[in-house]
Amino acid sequence: MEPLVLDSKTRLLVLTGAGVSAESGVPTFRGMDGLWENHPVEAVASPQGFEANPSLVWRFYSQRRAGAADVKPNPGHDALVRWEEHLGDRFLLATQNVDGLHTKAGSRRVVDMHGNLFRTKCADCPREPFADTTVHPSGTVPRCDGCGGRLRPDIVWFGEMLDPGDLARIGEFITRKDGTRLVFLAAGTSGAVWPAAGIVDEVRSARGDTWLVNYESAANTERFHHFVQGLSGQVLPTLAKLV
Ligand SMILES: NC(=O)c1ccc[n+]([C@@H]2O[C@H](COP(=O)([O-])OP(=O)(O)OC[C@H]3O[C@@H](n4cnc5c(N)ncnc54)[C@H](O)[C@@H]3O)[C@@H](O)[C@H]2O)c1
Ligand SMILES: [Zn+2]
Known part of the structure; x- marks a missing residue:
């Protein structure tokens, strides 16, 4: 060759x-079967999913952060x-x-x-994304120090630019x-x-x-x-x- x-x-x-x-x-994307705890992937990886249930989104990404921390x-x-x-x-x-x-x-x-699993940004204000390894396994939605809004993982979700x-x-x-x-x-x-x-x-x-x-x-x-x-x-x- x-x-x-x-x-x-x-x-x-x-x-x-x-x-x-x-x-x-x-696991690769296909290997996940597009599902997590019987939720379609859009429920945990889209802006609409986050609006509907931010707590579920944080449980999902907490599990991914914990899993990726050891690899x-x-x-x-x-x-x-x-x-x-x-x-x-x-x-x-x-x-x-x-x-x-x-x-x-x-x-x-x-x-x-x-994006990056170990970075977090604010869903409600334009503050810079920051490094973050914290997990919220019970689904507590962390709050922004700047505006009090909801923090979210700094991941490009379905439908985002x-x-x-x-x-x-x-x-x-x-x-x-x-x-x-x-x-x-x-x-x-x-x-x-x-x-x-x-x-x-x-x-x-x-x-x-x-x-x-x-x-x-x-x-x-x-x-x-x-x-x-x-x-x-x-x-x-x-x-x-x-x-
Ligand atoms: N590790 C991660 O961060 C991770 C994991 C799952 C999904 N994602 C996201 O999901 C989307 C999936 O798209 P994608 O194209 O990256 O992945 P994909 O899961 O769609 O495809 C993975 C490809 O890699 C090949 N593959 C599997 N194991 C391999 C190996 N050991 N060596 C070489 N090739 C191998 C498969 O044949 C397949 O074609 C992306 O948007 C990505 O951001 C990321
Ligand atoms: Zn904010």
Whole structure:
């Protein structure tokens, strides 16, 4: 197999999805059956669900925070840390995962496209989101120090917009004109969730080389120049040639 060459003329954009955390024991989206305690996922992951029952939402995210607090990064996360150390500012990691495992592994140039389980924001005022590991297992809804309103997890829920600043950071990396060659690698993502699924086409428009590492074929596999089928924790550690 042809290696993914990461040399001084290369800039690399990586997109990760739930599959990259699967080998750490974090369930993927499909594995959850879209249900939690017999509630449809929209009840716990949409603004309407939060309006209807914020207490249920906090019980759900308290359980996810508690579950994710104990999990450890796997060799797939570690490989991305080594690539970043090698490439520096010629590396950017966009993740759809909210579990914080890339940061725990040591990745620094990370865009949390879908938010972060360990950050909280106010549903009622524009204060900055803040780091938060507290859990509210009995469903107490925490209150904002600033306005007294309801706090909520800093997660991009169904029907919500992604942060425009995050999308701009990814877009600027793709279109950067510094004489380097653009390479894009997506790993552990079903290619069904937008706008992440469209990044491959943005990269192709910028004449970048595109790689997919996934356990199964994804919804957009044919858009990639290279498809390496396998588990990210096994494939990523040996895929790249750092020169
Ligand atoms: N870890 C997390 O933070 C987490 C977990 C579940 C869901 N989510 C959210 O749910 C949505 C799901 O979209 P998605 O595309 O990220 O995930 P997805 O669950 O829709 O798809 C995961 C993909 O990864 C593949 N896969 C599973 N195990 C793998 C492995 N070990 N190595 C390589 N590939 C593997 C599967 O074949 C599948 O195609 C996202 O919006 C995400 O934010 C996040
Ligand atoms: Zn507030």
